Each structure stands twice: as structure tokens, then as C-alpha cells.
Amino acid sequence: MWNGAFGNGSGLRSGGGGGGGYVPAQGWEFVPCSRVERERERGRGKSRSPLRTFSSPPTVTQFYEQSHCGTVGSSLELPRGRVRAHGPGTHHSRLKKKFEGLKKRHGQDKEEWIREKEILLRQVAEIQGGENRRILLDLKTVVEEVQLEVKREESKRSELQLQHTKDTGAWELERAELKCRIAQEKEIREKLQAFPGGSIDLVKQESGIAVLTVNNPARMNAFSGSMMVELEERMSQLEEWTEGKGLIIQGAAGTFCSGSDLNAVRAISNPQDGMKMCMFMQNALTRLLRLPLFSVALVEGSALGGGAELTTACDFRLMAPGSVIQFVHKHMGLVPGWGGAARLVRIVGSQNALKMLGNALNVDPEMGLQIGLADGVLEGPLAGSGANALLEAEQWLGCYTKGPSPVIRAIKKVVVSGRELPLEAALRTERDVFGTVWGGPANLQALASKAKHK
Numbered sequence: 001m002w003n004g005a006f007g008n009g010s011g012l013r014s015g016g017g018g019g020g021g022y023v024p025a026q027g028w029e030f031v032p033c034s035r036v037e038r039e040r041e042r043g044r045g046k047s048r049s050p051l052r053t054f055s056s057p058p059t060v061t062q063f064y065e066q067s068h069c070g071t072v073g074s075s076l077e078l079p080r081g082r083v084r085a086h087g088p089g090t091h092h093s094r095l096k097k098k099f100e101g102l103k104k105r106h107g108q109d110k111e112e113w114i115r116e117k118e119i120l121l122r123q124v125a126e127i128q129g130g131e132n133r134r135i136l137l138d139l140k141t142v143v144e145e146v147q148l149e150v151k152r153e154e155s156k157r158s159e160l161q162l163q164h165t166k167d168t169g170a171w172e173l174e175r176a177e178l179k180c181r182i183a184q185e186k187e188i189r190e191k192l193q194a195f196p197g198g199s200i201d202l203v204k205q206e207s208g209i210a211v212l213t214v215n216n217p218a219r220m221n222a223f224s225g226s227m228m229v230e231l232e233e234r235m236s237q238l239e240e241w242t243e244g245k246g247l248i249i250q251g252a253a254g255t256f257c258s259g260s261d262l263n264a265v266r267a268i269s270n271p272q273d274g275m276k277m278c279m280f281m282q283n284a285l286t287r288l289l290r291l292p293l294f295s296v297a298l299v300e301g302s303a304l305g306g307g308a309e310l311t312t313a314c315d316f317r318l319m320a321p322g323s324v325i326q327f328v329h330k331h332m333g334l335v336p337g338w339g340g341a342a343r344l345v346r347i348v349g350s351q352n353a354l355k356m357l358g359n360a361l362n363v364d365p366e367m368g369l370q371i372g373l374a375d376g377v378l379e380g381p382l383a384g385s386g387a388n389a390l391l392e393a394e395q396w397l398g399c400y401t402k403g404p405s406p407v408i409r410a411i412k413k414v415v416v417s418g419r420e421l422p423l424e425a426a427l428r429t430e431r432d433v434f435g436t437v438w439g440g441p442a443n444l445q446a447l448a449s450k451a452k453h454k
């Protein structure tokens with residue numbers, strides 16, 4: 001009966017009828033067909049008249065014209081032939097009567113039209129209301145989701161803030177510790193420099209093997225304060241030496257090292273300074289042990305006290321005939337403080353370490369080999385005679401330093417991490433180091449040469 005057009009997303013479409021209404025607030029429009037039009041449609045089949053563009057119920061005159069003439073011409077154009085046949089008076093009253101009837105019918109149609117319009121308005125309002133409720137519910141869901149998300153974000157932010165506070169605290173602490181350490185190192189360095197004498201000499205050779213000489217022969221190569229500072233500087237140089245594969249540490253003039261300079265020890269015998277010196281040397285020797293190259297202590301003559309500790313900061317110990325390694329600390333009323341005890345336990349085991357420290361055991365080459373402290377004894381005819389001992393040591397080390405430096409350095413790195421780190425961290429380091437050699441020149445060359453390992 002009605003062709004409604006709802007511009008409110010309800011899915012109803014305009015049928016394009018005559019007459020209608022538009023409610024801007026609702027955003028919809030309806031377009032009813034008048035009864036007259038429907039009747040006309042019915043009479044003419046599907047052909048559509050241009051007169052169907054009425055936007056409201058037809059006027060009485062239009063109504064009349066449509067009923068009698070079929071088209072809209074001038075109002076009340078009467079069929080002339082008929083007027084002549086029946087006489088003007090009769091015809092006029094009949095027409096008047098008919099006109100009244102039509103007027104009445106038009107009024108009824110208009111009322112019906114208004115009723116239908118109201119019904120439609122109500123239906124549309126209901127549809128609109130339902131739609132609004134649905135939209136409201138959707139909105140409510142969206143708002144709830146957003147609120148939940150906001151809550152989640154807030155709790156995440158709180159967690160992050162807490163973590164940030166913790167991290168900041170930890171960093172502050174670490175920074176403070178580092179600052180304190182730097183200040184302490186500066187202080188101890190200045191103090192150590194006040195006890196000069198001797199030197200720590202470093203020669204880097206083309207072979208990739210460096211020689212570091214503890215050089216203070218007047219005091220049996222005892223470490224003066226300035227030599228401790230120099231040792232630390234040499235570690236920095238060795239750490240930067242990327243071609244390095246090996247290091248030999250020796251003492252000047254045929255003896256290894258008699259520990260710390262007793263004159264300096266006496267001068268800084270208070271616990272605070274002793275601790276600082278101890279920390280300084282621990283740090284330097286730890287760096288020595290971690291160098292990515294194979295290091296060997298060439299022990300001639302005596303390695304006493306701190307000198308014995310120095311040998312344990314190398315990967316290997318080679319002893320010349322007649323040499324001794326002795327932790328004399330007990331005799332001095334001390335224990336090792338340069339990290340020597342911790343390293344010794346790892347080298348010879350705690351039983352042997354106990355014997356060596358507990359009795360200030362004098363370890364000769366034979367015993368050294370026996371307990372695993374010595375890795376080799378020089379045997380050449382001129383062993384123990386300076387330059388030749390060094391040559392022999394270089395030959396001995398050669399089997400470890402033969403090959404490309406990246407591979408040799410990688411081997412040392414994985415061993416150090418395996419020794420010092422917890423398993424997970426060590427495995428991670430191993431992966432990283434592996435990545436540096438896999439597919440590298442040495443690896444590709446070996447693959448190309450189809451090497452056999454016999």
C-alpha cells in the first residue's frame with residue numbers, strides 16, 4: 001500500500017510513489033501512493049503517468065480530472081457533448097453532486113492517508129528505536145572493551161614503571177660502584193706510582209706471539225708499585241692486539257719473579273691500602289687470564305709469593321730445570337691476594353692447593369708435572385739460559401699458536417666462557433663465537449682441501 005523510503009539504514013528503499021513526508025530529525029522519508037493513483041495504475045497496467053509526481057494527496061479538482069479526463073488539463077473542462085444531450089441544469093446538478101461525492105471521498109482519502117502516515121511514523125520510530133538500542137548496546141560493548149584495555153594498559157604501565165624504578169635503582173647502584181671503583185683505582189694507581197723501579201716490557205712479534213718480561217733484576221724481579229701499574233697498561237695493549245695468538249711471560253735475567261716488592265708492601269701495610277693493591281692486581285691478572293690468546297709462564301729460577309700467583313694467571317706453565325714455584329705467603333703471614341688461590345685450586349685441585357699453601361711447598365719441575373701445575377719442562381741442552389729458554393718456550397707454544405689467529409682466539413674464548421660462565425651463558429657465548437668462524441676463510445679453505453684427520 002505504501003512505498004516507504006527510509007534513509008536510516010533500515011534496508012527499506014523508496015518505491016517512488018506520489019505524495020509523502022520527510023522528517024529531518026529522524027533522517028527518513030516516506031512516499032505514499034494515493035488511492036487515486038493506485039486506481040489509475042490498475043486501470044492502465046504498468047504504464048506510468050508523468051502525473052505521478054504528486055508530493056501530497058491530489059486536490060479535489062485534480063482528483064476529478066483524473067477520474068473523468070485521464071489527464072490534468074484546465075480545471076473543470078466538461079465533456080461538451082453530454083451537456084448538450086441532457087440539458088445544462090440537470091447536468092450541472094449531477095456534476096455538482098458528483099463533485100461533492102468526490103470531495104467527500106477525497107476528504108476520507110486524506111484522513112486515511114494521515115492515519116497511515118501516523119502508523120508508518122510509529123513503525124519507523126520503533127524501527128529507529130530498536131536500531132538505536134542496538135547501536136547503544138554495541139557502543140556499550142565497545143566502551144567496556146576500551147575500559148578493559150585501558151585497565152590492562154594501566155597495569156602494564158605500572159609494571160613497567162616498577163621495573164623502570166628497579167632498573168634505575170640498579171643502574172644507579174652500579175654507576176655509583178663503578179664511580180667508586182674508578183676513584184679507588186685512580187687513588188691506588190697514584191699510590192703505587194710512589195714506589196717506582198723496574199718495568200714490564202712487552203714485545204709483540206710478527207709470529208703472533210708476544211713476550212712480556214717482568215724486569216726488575218736487582219730485586220729478583222719483584223713487583224714495584226709502578227710495575228703493577230705498567231702490568232695493567234700492558235693488558236690493555238694486549239687486549240687491543242687483534243692479531244695476537246700467544247704470549248710468553250718471563251722474568252729478566254734468568255729468574256721469574258719474587259712477588260711484590262717488600263719495600264712497597266711495608267709502606268702500604270695498612271689494611272685499606274693492602275685491599276686496594278690486592279684488588280688492582282686481581283683485576284690485572286684476571287684480564288691476563290681472559291686474553292683471547294694462549295699464554296704460558298716461562299718459569300726459570302724462582303716464582304715466589306705474588307710471582308707464583310702470576311704463573312697461575314697463564315694458561316700454561318713451563319718450568320726450566322732447577323726452577324721452583326712456591327706460594328710463600330704463609331711464611332709472610334699472608335694468603336694469596338692476587339687471585340692465585342682461586343686459580344690454583346682450579347689447576348691442581350683443592351687437595352694439592354691445600355698442600356701447597358698450607359706448607360708453602362717448594363714445587364720443582366718434577367712435582368709440578370706430577371700435580372699438574374707444570375705443563376712442560378724445558379729439556380734442551382741450554383735450558384734455563386735466557387734467550388734459549390725463550391726459544392724453546394716459543395717452540396713449545398707453537399703447536400697451539402699454529403694457524404689463523406681468528407680460530408686460535410675463538411678457541412680461547414670458548415674455553416674461558418666455559419670455565420667462567422654458568423652453562424646457559426657459556427652456551428650462548430659459544431654460539432656467538434662459533435658464528436665468527438663458521439664460513440670464515442679458514443673454514444672454507446679446510447672444506448675445499450677435503451682435509452683428513454689422521
Ligand SMILES: CCCC(=O)SCCNC(=O)CCNC(=O)[C@H](O)C(C)(C)COP(=O)(O)OP(=O)(O)OC[C@H]1O[C@@H](n2cnc3c(N)ncnc32)[C@H](O)[C@@H]1OP(=O)(O)O
Pocket residue numbers: 218219220222258259260261262263265302304305306307328329332334335336337338
Ligand atoms: C700478595 C703478594 C705477596 C707477596 O708477594 S709477598 C713477597 C714474597 N716474596 C718474598 O718474600 C721474596 C723474599 N726474597 C727471597 O726469598 C730471596 O731474595 C730470593 C728471591 C729467594 C732470592 O734469594 P737470593 O738469590 O739469595 O738473592 P737475595 O736474597 O740476595 O736477593 C737479591 C736482592 O733482591 C732483593 N729482593 C728479593 N726479593 C725481593 C722482594 N720480594 N722485594 C724486595 N726485594 C727483594 C733482596 O733484598 C736483595 O736485595 P739486596 O741485594 O739485599 O739489596
